[in-house]
Amino acid sequence: MSVVHILRAELELATAGAVTAPESLTIGSVLRPDLPVARDAWDRPYLPGTSPAGSLRQQAHRTGREEALFGNVRPGNGTDAPPSETVAIASPIRLLGTRLDLPQPLEPAQQLEIRRRTAIDRHRAAAQPKTLHSRELLPPETKILLWLRLDTPSLESPLLDELVDLLATWRPVVGRGRTTGHGQALLTRVLKRSIDLDTADGMRHWLMTGGPALVDDHATVVYDHEKDAVPSLLPELFGQPLQFRITDALHIGSGNVLDRPGHRTGVSAILRDHDNLPIVPGSTWKGVLRARCEFILRSVGLNACSSVGENAGPCGDCVLCEAFGWTERTGAHKQAPPDAEPPPSVGARGRLVFADTVVRESTVRIRNHVALDRVFGGARDAALYTEETIENGTVTVSIRHDRDIPELARAALLLALDDLAAGRFGIGAGTTRGQGTLTALSATGHLLGRERTRAVETLRLHHAALTEEAPA
Structure with a gap:
């Protein structure tokens, strides 16, 4: 017989996130988000086991133990099998299932957030047509329970310790969206119950219980975040968060329109998190900063993505593609001629992580706007609109990285x-009419001033190297 080790890993979402299931949409799903949360047969939010299994496999890949812990299917190497055959190695670790526990104080209608996004036309700096989409997200503090099984010949096993x-x-x-801060989770605790099937007690427990009850009160804690914690957050790119103050006003819309009783127009609502606090999404930081980085590199003659042309x-x-990531569906490769050689990859995930910023x-205020009639110089009929704006607030921008960033991209x-x-540029809507301007607070201003000379020198050295390599 053998010893069955059942482990229960307890995780908690630090930021909103979810595994989406667009394949679940049907003809009658026109009112649902374009990227709905994956759900089980009882229509409850669900985390497929393939998501944490793939994440764990990637973690094992960094130590070179991917195949030993999670198996593999690879071509024969001429020793274990003929080259024309494949070698299939079963995974000794089995992921038995997952369970989600959403925060209880939330009402059912508030448990899932719908986040809307759109792509930006790089030339016009405005929304690109036909790119608006919506996504469902689980709230922060959602508990994730994960059960794993490992069979070994004895109670003590190096594989179990590993x-x-x-x-x-x-x-x-x-889930997706990790470079914009979504889906960041924290492992809080791991429980282990070893069931020796050679003993009567072990066999009784194995036969008389099942499911989550296999990890019962006799389980031992083999990891506790409060006692054994390793750094759970990725390192800051500049060693510290960056703090800014809103100089004028800020509007980043959620796509929702709030009704105002007694008024003819609704209010374009700002984006808020699950605690109803105004936020600047990580996608905004990533988009505006990448566009500015491209402009800076092109301005000094260095290679960077193009904002205009086919x-x-x-x-x-x-x-910048290496640091921020890229996808061929929206890039230059989609314009390649039909007979051109396909790119070696359909994209790559970025190394930088931009989190949502509260x-x-x-102070949230309501501002009324109206379009003007260019002929008469007065207000245009039926052109009144109203929006929420944020004033007098501060934001703390966290830019982290999970791999080394090229020095040129950092500069x-x-x-x-x-x-x-x-x-010199702003964020959100209305940046050409006095909105979206930020001012660095003292510590951030000192950091930017101190690092600016080094960044300029980095650009100068790369430009000089490029000039020397260019043909005469």
């Missing part, structure tokens, strides 16, 4: 942040 160590160093991320979009070859100490990003602090 699995526990792997879990202890795991930085789980749930091939506008991520190129997949420059340092706006603190702010361009720092100069882009310096331009943001100087008011």
Whole structure:
């Protein structure tokens, strides 16, 4: 017989996130988000086991133990099998299932957030047609329970110790959107129950119980975040968060319109998180800063993605694509001729992570706007609109990275942040009419001023190297 080890890993979402299931949409799903949360047969939010299994496999890949812990299917190498055959190695670790527990104080209608996004036309700096889409997200503090099974010949096993160590160093991320801060999770605790099937008690427990009850009160805690914690957050790119103050007003819309009793028009609502606090989404930071980085590199003659022309979009070859990520569906490769060789990859995930930013100490006001008649110079009929704006708030921008960032990309990003602090561009809507301007607070201003000279020198050295390599 053998010993069955059942482990229960307890995770908690630190940021909103979810595994989506667009394949679940049907003809009658026109009112549902374009990317709904994956659900089980009882229509409850669900986390497929393939998501944490793939994340754990990637963690094992960093230590070179991917195949030993999670199996593999690879071509024969001529020793174990003929080259024409494949070698299939079963995974000794089995992921038995998952369960989600959403925060209880929330009402059922508030448990899931719908986040809307759109792509931006790089040339017009406005919304690109036919790119608006919506996504469902689980709220932060959602509990995730994960059960794993490992069979070994005896109670003590190096493979079991390796699995526990792997879990202890795991930085789980749930679902898509990780470079915009979604799905960041924290492993809080791991429980283990070893069931010796050679003993009467072990066999009785195995036969008389099942499901989550297999990990009962006799389980031992093999990892506790409060006692054995490793750094759970990715390192800051500049060593510290960056703090800014809203200079004028800020509007980042949620796509919702709030009704105002007694008024003819609704209010374009700002984007808020699950605690009803105004936020600047990570996608906004990533989009505006990447566009500014591209502008900076192109301005000094260095290679960067193009904003105009037939091939506008991520190129997949420059340092910014390496740092921010890219996808061929929106980049230059989609314009390639039919007979051209396909790109070696359909995209790559970025190394930078931009989290959602809560706006603190702010005042939300309602502003009325109206379009003007260009002929008569007065208000145009039926052109009144109203929107929420944020005033007098502060934001703390966290830019983290999960892999090394090219020095040129880091320099361009720092100069882009310096331009943001100087008011050379803004964020959100209405930046050409006095909105979206930010000012750096003292500590951030000192950091940008101190690092700016080094960043400029980095651009100068790369430009000089490029000039020397160019043919005469």
